[in-house]
Amino acid sequence: xxxxxxxxxxxxxxxxxxxxxxASSRPLDLSARARAIESTLRCPTCxxxxxxxxxxxxxxxxxxxxEQQVRDGRTDEQIRGFFADRYGTWILLDPPTTGxxxxxxxxxxxxxxxxxxxxxxxxxxxxxxxxxSGTADxxxxxxxxxxxxxxxxxxxxxxxxxxxxxxxGLRPAGxxxxxxxxxxxxxxxxxxxxxxxxxxxxxILTQLxxxxxxxxxxxxxxxRYRAALTxxxxxxxxxxxxxxxxxxxxxxxxxxTLLDGILGTNGASxxxxxxxxxxxxxxxxxxxxxxxxxxxxxxxxAAGDDVRRTTVESxxxxxxxxxxxxxxxxxxxxxx
Amino acid sequence: MLVQLARRAPQGLAVVGILYQDTxxxxxxxxxxxxxxxxxxxxxxxTAAIDYGLTGIPETFFxxxxxxxxxxxxxxxxxxxxxxxxxxxxGP
Numbered sequence: 001x002x003x004x005x006x007x008x009x010x011x012x013x014x015x016x017x018x019x020x021x022x023a024s025s026r027p028l029d030l031s032a033r034a035r036a037i038e039s040t041l042r043c044p045t046c047x048x049x050x051x052x053x054x055x056x057x058x059x060x061x062x063x064x065x066x067e068q069q070v071r072d073g074r075t076d077e078q079i080r081g082f083f084a085d086r087y088g089t090w091i092l093l094d095p096p097t098t099g100x101x102x103x104x105x106x107x108x109x110x111x112x113x114x115x116x117x118x119x120x121x122x123x124x125x126x127x128x129x130x131x132x133s134g135t136a137d138x139x140x141x142x143x144x145x146x147x148x149x150x151x152x153x154x155x156x157x158x159x160x161x162x163x164x165x166x167x168x169g170l171r172p173a174g175x176x177x178x179x180x181x182x183x184x185x186x187x188x189x190x191x192x193x194x195x196x197x198x199x200x201x202x203x204i205l206t207q208l209x210x211x212x213x214x215x216x217x218x219x220x221x222x223x224r225y226r227a228a229l230t231x232x233x234x235x236x237x238x239x240x241x242x243x244x245x246x247x248x249x250x251x252x253x254x255x256x257t258l259l260d261g262i263l264g265t266n267g268a269s270x271x272x273x274x275x276x277x278x279x280x281x282x283x284x285x286x287x288x289x290x291x292x293x294x295x296x297x298x299x300x301x302a303a304g305d306d307v308r309r310t311t312v313e314s315x316x317x318x319x320x321x322x323x324x325x326x327x328x329x330x331x332x333x334x335x336x
Numbered sequence: 337m338l339v340q341l342a343r344r345a346p347q348g349l350a351v352v353g354i355l356y357q358d359t360x361x362x363x364x365x366x367x368x369x370x371x372x373x374x375x376x377x378x379x380x381x382x383t384a385a386i387d388y389g390l391t392g393i394p395e396t397f398f399x400x401x402x403x404x405x406x407x408x409x410x411x412x413x414x415x416x417x418x419x420x421x422x423x424x425x426x427g428p
Contacts, residue, residue, distance in 0.1 A: 044389070044390065044391045045391060045392060057357050057382070058357075058382065058385065058390070061381060061382030061383070061385065061386060062386060064381070065383070065386055083386075086386060086387060086388070086389040087389035087391070088389065091389075218392070218393075219357050219393055223357075249412070250411070250412045
C-alpha cells in the first residue's frame, strides 16, 4: 500500500515536472524564434543594424509586433512578409532570391567569374606574346608585366567585392552585427545599460547620443542629448549634438541660435565654430562674412592635427576665389 | 507649410498628422503654439508607423480617395514637393 502511494506520488511528480518543463520551454522557443526573425529585419531608422540589435524605439516597436505575431502562430515567412509588404524588401537583411533582389546574390558571383575570365585571357595573351617573340627574355619583359597587371586586376576585383555585403547591410547568419573585431568604443547596447544603471550621468547620456547620431538614429540621439541637458543644462557637448541634428534636419537657423549660446560663453570652441560655419554656409553661402569669420577663427583655435582644417582651408580658398572673380567681373564704381 | 495647406485645403483634401515618438502633452503644446488646424492622432505603440513603413521623421504620405498611397516624402517638404505630390492624388 505504502509502495503504491509512493509510486502514485512519484507519478504525479513526474507529470508535474513534465508540465512545468513544457510550460517553460514553450515561451523560450517562441522567444528564440522571435529573436531569430528580428535578426533578419533591418532597423528602419538605423544604418545596417538589425531590429534585434538596435536600441532604437522603432526597432523596439517592431520587436513587439514580431513577438505578438509569433504568439499568434504566424510562420516566419508570414511575419517577414508582413514587414516587407509595408517597408519594401529592403527591410529584409537577406533579400529574397527572386525578382529584382536577386542581383544582390548574383552580382558578387558575376564579378568573380568576370575577374577570372579576364585573368585567364590576360595570361593567354601573355603566353601568345612569348610564343610569337620566340625568346624567353622577351617573355619576361612582355608576359611578366601582363601577368602582374592581371594579378593586380584580380586583387582589385576581390577588394571591391569585400565591401558589398557590408554596404548592403548583409552579414552571414550568426555573425555579430558589429563585425568580429573587438572594439574599445562602447556599443550602443553597453551605453544603454550604463544609462539604465545611472540615468543622471550627463556624460554617458551624451556619449549615447553621439553613438545614436553616428548610427543615424536622429530622434533617439536628440532624446538622449535633451536628457543630458536636463541633468546638466550648462554642458556644451549635448548642445553640439543637438546642433548637428538640427543642421542635418534642415534647420541650420535654429542650430545657429544654439551655437551662438555656446560661443557666447566659450568663444574658442572649435567644434561650435566649425558647426556654426557649416550652418551659416547653408543659410547664406560660403562667401558670407559670418562664414569667413568663423572659418578664420576656427583655424586659429583648432588643434594642428584637426582633420577639419583642410576642409576649412579649402572653403576659405574657394570663397577667396569667388570674391576675386566677382571683383574682376564687376564693372566697378564710377570715380568720384 | 502643412498648416498653410490645411488652412487653404481645396475641396476634398484632408490633412492629418500622426504623432510619433512623442508625448500627447508635447503635441498639445505644439498644436496650441502653432495653431495647427488639422487633426493630430496619437500612435503610442508605433503601429501606424509600422503600417506605413515609416523610416524617419518627418515623413509625409499622399493618399488618394481610394485609400492608396500614391506618393510619399521622407524629410522636409517644400512647396514644390507638395504641389507635385498633390497632383498624384488629384481626382479626375
